[in-house]
Amino acid sequence: MSPDVVVVGGGIIGCAVLHALARVLPRSTRLLLLERDAIAGATSGSSMGHLMVTPDTPEAYSFTRTSVRLWAELAERTDGERAFYYRPTGALYLADSAEDLDLLPVLNRQFLDRGDSCEVVDERRLREIEPGLADDVPGALYYPGDGVVLPMLACSAMLREAMQLNPNVEVRAECPVTGFDVGGGRVTAVRTARGVVPTAHVVNATGVWAPELAEMLGQPRLPIWPRAGNLAITAHHVSPIRTQLLEIAYLRFAHGAAEVDPSGAGSDLGGHAVNMQPQSHGGCLIGSTRQFRGMDRTLNRELLHRSLLRAQRYAPSLAAAPIVRTWVGLRPYAEDGVPLIGPWPHVEGLWIAAGHEGLGISLAPITGLLLAQQIAGVAPAIDPTPYLPARFAA
Numbered sequence: 001m002s003p004d005v006v007v008v009g010g011g012i013i014g015c016a017v018l019h020a021l022a023r024v025l026p027r028s029t030r031l032l033l034l035e036r037d038a039i040a041g042a043t044s045g046s047s048m049g050h051l052m053v054t055p056d057t058p059e060a061y062s063f064t065r066t067s068v069r070l071w072a073e074l075a076e077r078t079d080g081e082r083a084f085y086y087r088p089t090g091a092l093y094l095a096d097s098a099e100d101l102d103l104l105p106v107l108n109r110q111f112l113d114r115g116d117s118c119e120v121v122d123e124r125r126l127r128e129i130e131p132g133l134a135d136d137v138p139g140a141l142y143y144p145g146d147g148v149v150l151p152m153l154a155c156s157a158m159l160r161e162a163m164q165l166n167p168n169v170e171v172r173a174e175c176p177v178t179g180f181d182v183g184g185g186r187v188t189a190v191r192t193a194r195g196v197v198p199t200a201h202v203v204n205a206t207g208v209w210a211p212e213l214a215e216m217l218g219q220p221r222l223p224i225w226p227r228a229g230n231l232a233i234t235a236h237h238v239s240p241i242r243t244q245l246l247e248i249a250y251l252r253f254a255h256g257a258a259e260v261d262p263s264g265a266g267s268d269l270g271g272h273a274v275n276m277q278p279q280s281h282g283g284c285l286i287g288s289t290r291q292f293r294g295m296d297r298t299l300n301r302e303l304l305h306r307s308l309l310r311a312q313r314y315a316p317s318l319a320a321a322p323i324v325r326t327w328v329g330l331r332p333y334a335e336d337g338v339p340l341i342g343p344w345p346h347v348e349g350l351w352i353a354a355g356h357e358g359l360g361i362s363l364a365p366i367t368g369l370l371l372a373q374q375i376a377g378v379a380p381a382i383d384p385t386p387y388l389p390a391r392f393a394a
């Protein structure tokens with residue numbers, strides 16, 4: 001029997017879409033996920049797992065907060081601490097300059113204006129939360145609502161629950177999509193390396209490859225560009241930290257629309273703001289840099305080195321911690337800094353869930369839910385208008 005919906009892409013977004021479809025649509029709905037390589041083998045397996053609430057606008061807050069709540073609910077239902085290393089660690093934003101210190105009350109006010117709580121911490125409280133920090137960190141803000149997950153395991157947890165909810169869920173890894181059949185303005189089938197799959201609905205959840213998939217459908221390339229990030233991880237049991245830590249300067253440089261040419265055609269020198277994450281094995285994951293340079297995944301040693309020095313500035317004992325692995329992941333950056341979630345207006349039955357840049361792990365559950373609710377034709381959990389891909393359809 002042919003599937004009712006085919007999700008293409010087995011990263012965190014494709015897994016979250018499949019999961020939400022299994023929750024929202026009737027149990028009799030046939031759902032198929034197709035992944036070219038391994039589940040979580042691309043960006044989602046190369047990322048940090050910070051579940052981040054961003055309060056800068058009411059819209060951004062409701063988008064991220066709802067999603068982080070959905071993560072907590074999944075964890076509650078599925079023994080998340082064991083299943084995907086879910087931990088509600090909170091986040092500590094660290095200041096290191098007068099400019100940074102000015103940002104603390106701004107961020108504090110934003111959280112309070114959204115009806116949430118957070119705390120600008122004094123030296124004593126900072127030490128209480130993170131005894132391993134340098135004693136000359138001039139200021140910090142603690143937000144208790146953030147968490148961390150291990151993204152690869154989180155993909156598995158979503159697929160597992162989808163299969164429990166709906167016996168008609170199927171996942172095919174190592175099954176590249178090679179093309180589509182479109183007739184009368186609507187999708188009729190997906191072509192794969194292992195045969196043709198007739199269907200009426202296709203979800204493009206292929207991250208940095210979403211533009212390629214759009215081209216396969218005879219549509220213009222979507223404005224999504226790879227944005228490289230270098231990461232390093234220490235050996236087990238040496239992490240001096242227990243909270244998700246990030247320089248408050250990260251807020252200035254990470255989210256929203258970039259100021260450089262994302263096509264990689266210009267010469268983006270890249271930037272960094274340190275981000276440190278305690279791992280369940282006692283290691284410390286350290287990032288993160290940003291640079292547009294196409295699909296190039298070679299390590300930028302200089303940028304990474306700068307991140308490591310910043311990490312040591314805040315947590316001096318990291319200088320002695322052995323780095324056991326370094327790697328590069330490619331964030332799917334949408335041209336306006338906002339993900340694409342919803343129908344593509346020029347091909348009936350074609351849906352998009354892509355372009356989440358550095359927040360795809362955080363935003364996966366709300367992305368899946370919004371897309372599933374649109375496919376099901378039920379009221380959305382939050383207003384989906386800002387994320388509709390139609391803004392890029394000429």
Ligand SMILES: Cc1cc2nc3c(=O)[nH]c(=O)nc-3n(C[C@H](O)[C@H](O)[C@H](O)COP(=O)(O)OP(=O)(O)OC[C@H]3O[C@@H](n4cnc5c(N)ncnc54)[C@H](O)[C@@H]3O)c2cc1C
Nearest residue numbers: 009011013036044047048050177207229329359360361362
């Ligand atoms: C260094 C770094 C740190 C990050 N840290 C965080 C963080 O702390 N918190 C956070 O929220 N986010 C973070 N992110 C962002 C997050 O990782 C991404 O937004 C997210 O993983 C994107 O998921 P995706 O499913 O869209 O893409 P992917 O994980 O890349 O999945 C797309 C999948 O599509 C498959 N595919 C492509 N073409 C085809 C085809 N033709 N047929 C079949 N399958 C195909 C690919 O093989 C791939 O598996 C980070 C990213 C990086 C790089």
